[in-house]
Amino acid sequence: MLTAPAHYDLSVQGQRLRVTARGVWTIETAASINDALERDYGAVTYDSVDYHLDGVEDMDTAGAYLLTKAMRVGDDIKDWQLVGGTPAQKTLLSVAADAQMGEPPMEPRQWYDILDRLGRATLRFWDELYATLAFVGQFFVMFFGVLLNPRRLRVKSIVALMEEIGLDAAPIVAMLSFAIGAVIAYMGANLLGALGFSVFMVDLVGVAMLRELAVVITAILIAGRSASAFTAQIGAMKMRQEIDAMTVMGLDTFETLVIPRAIACLLTVPILTFLAMMSGILGGLIVAWATPTQISPALFFSRLQETVDLQHFWVGMVKAPFFALVIAVVGCRQGLAVSGSVDSLGSRVTTSVVQAIFAVILIDAMFAVLFYQLGV
Known part of the structure; x- marks a missing residue:
């Protein structure tokens, strides 16, 4: 039996978004507030996100992924940190954040990329030579x-x-x-x-x-x-x-x-x-x-x-x-x-x-x- 549904509060302090989550954030409960949470994320302006998860009773990867949608609104990627929560919750948020933020598509930079690879290869060569x-x-x-x-x-x-x-x-x-x-x-x-x-x-x-x-x-x-x-x-x-x-x-x-x-x-x-x-x-x-x-x-x-x-x-x-x-x-x-x-x-x-x-x-x-x- 679920003891409490997923609830959240959003507040902006300066340019930091504070996300306070409570209840059970699993695939069964978090999906019901997905649309509302996305609208609330898009309605505020911020540069970074603070997560307060002391009131979270249970959380899985689906709930963590839903929370980390605040890190990427449009093409902008936000910084984040866990202010209150357990190490297990931090691990889930880190995994979800990596999946959420992903590498954006890079424009081809032919000559720059060639020189970059050449420089990296040269550094690897000297490091390998020194170690050998x-x-x-x-x-x-x-x-x-x-x-x-x-x-x-x-x-x-x-x-x-x-x-x-x-x-x-x-x-x-x-x-x-x-x-x-x-x-x-x-x-x-x-x-x-x-x-x-x-x-x-x-x-x-x-x-x-x-x-x-x-x-x-x-x-x-x-x-x-x-x-x-x-x-x-x-x-x-x-x-x-x-x-x-x-x-x-x-x-x-x-x-x-x-x-x-x-x-x-x-x-x-x-x-x-x-x-x-x-x-x-x-x-x-x-x-x-x-x-x-x-x-x-x-x-x-x-x-x-x-x-x-x-x-x-x-x-x-x-x-x-x-x-x-x-x-x-x-x-x-x-x-x-x-x-x-x-x-x-x-x-x-x-x-x-x-x-x-x-x-x-x-x-x-x-x-x-x-x-x-x-x-x-």
């Missing part, structure tokens, strides 16, 4: 601290992560590298065979796979597979407040979550790179043997040993630890930056993959310039 550099500095301090005190290493976590990062990724790395080696061999057979230099296809496959493609393909695959996994795992822990619980227990976040993943990447990415090199060369060998060039395996390996210097192998292997650290740092950094929403987790996972792949290609280009200057 701070994270990298903190990471290396903790990383060298753990290396100087090996008892702090979490061996079980490192072994489990090595299985996840390395062993589980080995089939896809080998398969993709095999396919890339085969594609390069086919290209070499077509282009060089037309000139009568089919045997140089071996040089092309060897140098390309050992020096560049094997390590880059491996790094990109690990960036898409493991960096996203790091971000998702750590981000989910942060959303469930597990990281806060670890901090309360006295566990260091870097030592527990970041360092094991970095060490696991450091140990597995070079091994996967070597596997990718061998798979790519095997793909090139099979294509060279199967195509009309008919380069036998013996001739293939003999040519490879004679013309492809061992330094190409070491150039590729030297890059692997740097790529591994970049992938681990970016993945963990984005995971720790996740806020409490699912949208934030999805956004950070995407950012993690994009940043990791971008960093891998950028570092590879820097190595290419460096090795060119060194004559390697």
